[in-house]
Every structure is written in C-alpha cells, then in structure tokens.
Amino acid sequence: MPVKYYNSMIETVGNTPLVRFNSVNRGIPGTILAKVEYFNPGNSMKDRMAVKMIEDAEARGDIRPGGTIIEGTSGNTGMGLALAAIAKGYRCIFTLADKQSREKIDILRAVGAEVLVCPTAVPPEDPRSYYSVARRLNAEIENSYYPNQYDNLSNTDAHYETTGPEIWRDTDGRVTHYAAGVGTGGSMCGVAKYLKEQNPNIVTVGIDTYGSVFKKYKETGIFDEKEIYPYLTEGIGEDILPANVDFSLIDHFVKVTDKDSAIMTRRLSMEEGMFVGWSCGSAVWGGLEWARDNLREEDVMVIILPDHGTRYLAKVYNDDWMKDHGFHEERDFSSAAAIIAKQSGEDALTSIRSDSRVSEAVSLLTTSDVSQLPVVDGEEFVGSLTDTRLLTRLINDPSIVDKTVGDIMEKPFQFVPADTTIDVLSSMINRDNSAVMVRDEKGLPRIITRHDLLEAISGL
Ligand SMILES: Cc1ncc(COP(=O)(O)O)c(C=O)c1O
Numbered sequence: 359m360p361v362k363y364y365n366s367m368i369e370t371v372g373n374t375p376l377v378r379f380n381s382v383n384r385g386i387p388g389t390i391l392a393k394v395e396y397f398n399p400g401n402s403m404k405d406r407m408a409v410k411m412i413e414d415a416e417a418r419g420d421i422r423p424g425g426t427i428i429e430g431t432s433g434n435t436g437m438g439l440a441l442a443a444i445a446k447g448y449r450c451i452f453t454l455a456d457k458q459s460r461e462k463i464d465i466l467r468a469v470g471a472e473v474l475v476c477p478t479a480v481p482p483e484d485p486r487s488y489y490s491v492a493r494r495l496n497a498e499i500e501n502s503y504y505p506n507q508y509d510n511l512s513n514t515d516a517h518y519e520t521t522g523p524e525i526w527r528d529t530d531g532r533v534t535h536y537a538a539g540v541g542t543g544g545s546m547c548g549v550a551k552y553l554k555e556q557n558p559n560i561v562t563v564g565i566d567t568y569g570s571v572f573k574k575y576k577e578t579g580i581f582d583e584k585e586i587y588p589y590l591t592e593g594i595g596e597d598i599l600p601a602n603v604d605f606s607l608i609d610h611f612v613k614v615t616d617k618d619s620a621i622m623t624r625r626l627s628m629e630e631g632m633f634v635g636w637s638c639g640s641a642v643w644g645g646l647e648w649a650r651d652n653l654r655e656e657d658v659m660v661i662i663l664p665d666h667g668t669r670y671l672a673k674v675y676n677d678d679w680m681k682d683h684g685f686h687e688e689r690d691f692s693s694a695a696a697i698i699a700k701q702s703g704e705d706a707l708t709s710i711r712s713d714s715r716v717s718e719a720v721s722l723l724t725t726s727d728v729s730q731l732p733v734v735d736g737e738e739f740v741g742s743l744t745d746t747r748l749l750t751r752l753i754n755d756p757s758i759v760d761k762t763v764g765d766i767m768e769k770p771f772q773f774v775p776a777d778t779t780i781d782v783l784s785s786m787i788n789r790d791n792s793a794v795m796v797r798d799e800k801g802l803p804r805i806i807t808r809h810d811l812l813e814a815i816s817g818l
Pocket residue numbers: 432434435539540541542543544545546592593594635637638664665
C-alpha cells in the first residue's frame with residue numbers, strides 16, 4: 359500500500375462530520391445534526407472559502423508568486439488565508455475590528471500574519487474602518503490581492519462545491535432544513551444553492567443578530583439604518599449587504615441576542631461536548647427556535663457550526679466576563695416541593711382505577727379539566743393516561759371505549775424526590791413524559807405537569 363499523506367495542510371480542508379444533537383434539542387421534533395466545521399485545519403469553515411478565493415485569484419492572474427494577501431477579516435478567514443499563504447508562499451496582512459477576541463489576533467500572528475486592529479465603532483466608509491484600511495493597503499502595495507470575502511463570489515462557490523455536497527451525501531439526500539449564521543453569506547448561500555438544486559423543498563433558515571440589517575431587509579426590502587447598532591457576537595450579522603448574501607436563497611431569518619447565543623455556546627460544550635465558538639450558539643439557538651414550531655418528526659435539519667471554542671476563552675468561556683455582561687444563565691434552584699406547595703389549596707390528586715372503563719376516563723378527563731391521569735390499583739400507582747395519546751388511540755379504534763383502563767394504560771409517572779430542582783424537572787418532563795409524581799410533606803401523592811413547570815419557570 360502506498361504511503362498515505364496530504365501534500366500540505368490545505369489539502370485536509372473539508373469533509374467535516376455531521377453529529378447528532380442529543381441534549382440541547384430535547385423536546386424538539388426531528389433529527390437535528392451539527393456540521394462541525396472546527397475539524398478543518400484552521401478550526402473553522404472559513405478555510406474552505408479562503409483556499410478557493412486564492413486559487414481562483416491565481417487562475418485569473420490576480421496574484422502572482424511572492425504576492426501579498428490583504429483582507430479585512432474577523433479572524434477565521436484570516437486563518438484560512440494564512441494557511442493558504444504558507445502552502446503557496448505569500449505574505450499576509452489582515453485588518454480587523456477591535457471587538458474581536460484577543461485570541462483570534464494572537465492566533466493569526468502565530469501563523470505568520472501581520473495584523474492591524476481598527477476601531478469597531480465607525481461606519482464602513484470611515485477611513486479608519488477595517489474595510490477602508492484593507493482597501494487602502496491593497497492600493498498601496500504592489501502585487502497585493504484583496505480577496506474581499508464579502509463580495510467575492512468564490513466564497514459562495516466554495517460552499518456550493520464542498521459543504522453543500524457533503525451535507526447532501528452524508529444525509530443521503532434526506533436533509534429537509536438547513537440553518538446557518540449569516541455574515542458574508544457564503545456558507546448559507548453556497549450550501550442553500552446546492553441543496554435547493556437537489557431538492558427545491560429544502561427550507562433554509564438564516565440566523566441574524568440584533569443590530570444587523572439582514573432580517574428586516576429580507577422581510578421588507580428596506581435597508582434600515584435604525585436596525586444597526588453595536589452588538590458583541592462575532593462573525594454574523596452585518597451593517598452592509600454583501601454580494602454573497604443572495605436573499606432569494608434564504609427562506610427565513612431568525613434574530614438571536616448576544617446573551618442567548620452565549621448561553622447556548624456554553625451549553626453546546628457542557629451538554630454535547632462540542633467546544634465551539636460564539637456564533638455556533640447563535641446558529642443553534644436560532645435553528646432550534648425555528649425547529650420547535652416547524653419541524654416534523656421525520657425531518658432532518660443540519661445546522662452549521664462555524665468554528666472552535668479556543669478563540670473565545672476570554673469571552674463566553676470566561677465566567678467573570680459572562681457575569682460582567684449579565685450573560686449568566688439564571689439557574690432556578692426552586693424545587694418540586696415549591697411547585698406542589700403552590701398547589702396546596704387545590705383538591706386531592708385526580709386519578710382513576712385500573713378496572714374503570716375507558717369511557718369513564720374520558721369523562722373524568724373532560725369534567726376535571728386535567729390532561730393526564732395516574733392510574734391506581736388500591737394504593738399503588740400502576741399506570742397513566744394522557745389526553746392527547748388517548749384521543750389518538752380512540753380515533754384509530756373507537757371500540758376501546760368499552761375496554762378497561764388497565765387494558766390500554768401506559769407506564770406510571772415516575773416519582774421524584776421533593777428536592778428535585780426545576781432544572782432537572784425540565785429535562786424529565788417533555789413530549790414523551792408529560793408529568794412526574796412527588797410526595798408532599800404529609801406523604802400524599804401529587805402530580806407535576808408540563809403546565810405546572812411552565813408556570814414555575816415563568817414565575818406565574
Ligand atoms: C465565527 C463565524 N461565524 C459565522 C460566520 C458567518 O459565515 P458567512 O461569512 O459564511 O456568512 C463567520 C464569518 O465571518 C464567522 O467568522
């Protein structure tokens with residue numbers, strides 16, 4: 359067998375894995391998959407378009423041997439360009455906004471790039487902005503190439519040629535939804551174009567930030583400057599309309615706050631083992647928000663996770679920074695005991711005997727205005743009934759009204775200790791498990807339903 363190797367790091371770009379979410383999507387229908395782009399050699403999806411932009415420029419003769427690459431980049435594109443430059447022997451100068459992570463700047467310098475940090479709080483046309491500085495250097499330096507990731511369609515083409523086909527291949531054509539953060543628009547629109555060519559019914563969901571123009575522009579056609587204000591999330595949302603954003607390929611936009619993005623980023627690391635960057639939290643929060651109301655069980659949604667967590671160690675992965683920005687998730691430490699204490703004025707638990715007729719269960723569910731019933735046999739809890747599942751079974755087979763509850767009941771609701779926290783309760787009570795049981799201080803059984811939990815969480 360010949361020795362198997364790559365000729366340089368840039369040959370290892372692409373073919374990143376799809377990984378199923380197991381926790382953050384709890385209670386949301388469908389199969390939801392992450393395309394984990396930090397497996398690229400520069401730890402982000404931007405490697406794909408960086409290499410493509412340089413190779414297309416070489417093919418056109420826009421950059422010649424010994425040339426200089428100049429780009430306004432939030433870091434990830436710079437990393438990809440720097441890897442391409444090392445493999446091909448170019449010099450790199452990058453301009454970036456001062457809101458970018460310190461780590462991103464250090465990483466770029468580590469791979470040999472020269473980095474100029476420019477102010478964030480100036481409009482793009484201001485000569486101090488990172489867009490303007492990059493343009494000026496390009497005009498001044500001989501044999502320099504300014505890829506301009508915003509308007510350079512090689513960016514979209516890279517995702518059209520690689521990311522899209524990989525998703526189609528790896529889902530065996532079963533993908534039904536694609537969600538991605540939108541910055542330059544390349545990763546959303548290149549993939550969307552490829553997937554929609556394979557199956558025009560595929561739905562695309564673009565994730566935008568508060569402080570960016572995209573969502574309003576898509577929905578109204580208005581470029582509203584009042585939508586523009588500083589925000590913290592890095593990589594997505596814009597105050598310009600890049601040529602790579604083809605609005606006809608993006609079916610819907612969801613806006614996500616800095617805080618929700620930051621909290622979801624931490625959850626992806628803790629709960630899924632995906633140590634990813636901040637815009638990944640935005641993409642997942644927004645994608646799941648869309649999925650919650652729109653996905654069916656048989657649907658397959660792919661959410662692209664652009665980069666790696668190391669670039670955000672001083673920000674979302676730093677507890678003090680999270681606290682300073684008010685981004686710490688307010689964990690609710692109240693418990694099952696507190697929830698049932700609130701119910702104490704109410705009547706005793708409504709339950710039904712296992713030897714009752716199904717018709718009696720139906721009338722009890724209707725008259726007592728509850729959605730689920732524990733089933734008892736003497737003192738023992740032997741099963742449960744829920745109204746939605748009972749209804750489905752009755753529609754399929756009306757003759758079951760004459761059966762006994764014991765014949766058709768489902769497994770009993772689980773008993774939990776009274777000190778079970780709301781965090782834990784919310785992971786136990788879901789679409790498949792509509793309630794849990796708990797004993798009050800007198801030892802009497804009580805039920806905690808989805809409705810009770812919602813009330814407790816929303817502080818009602
Ligand atoms: C961290 C991160 N997330 C998301 C994006 C958005 O991707 P695209 O530019 O393909 O729209 C970028 C682009 O800069 C990014 O750096």
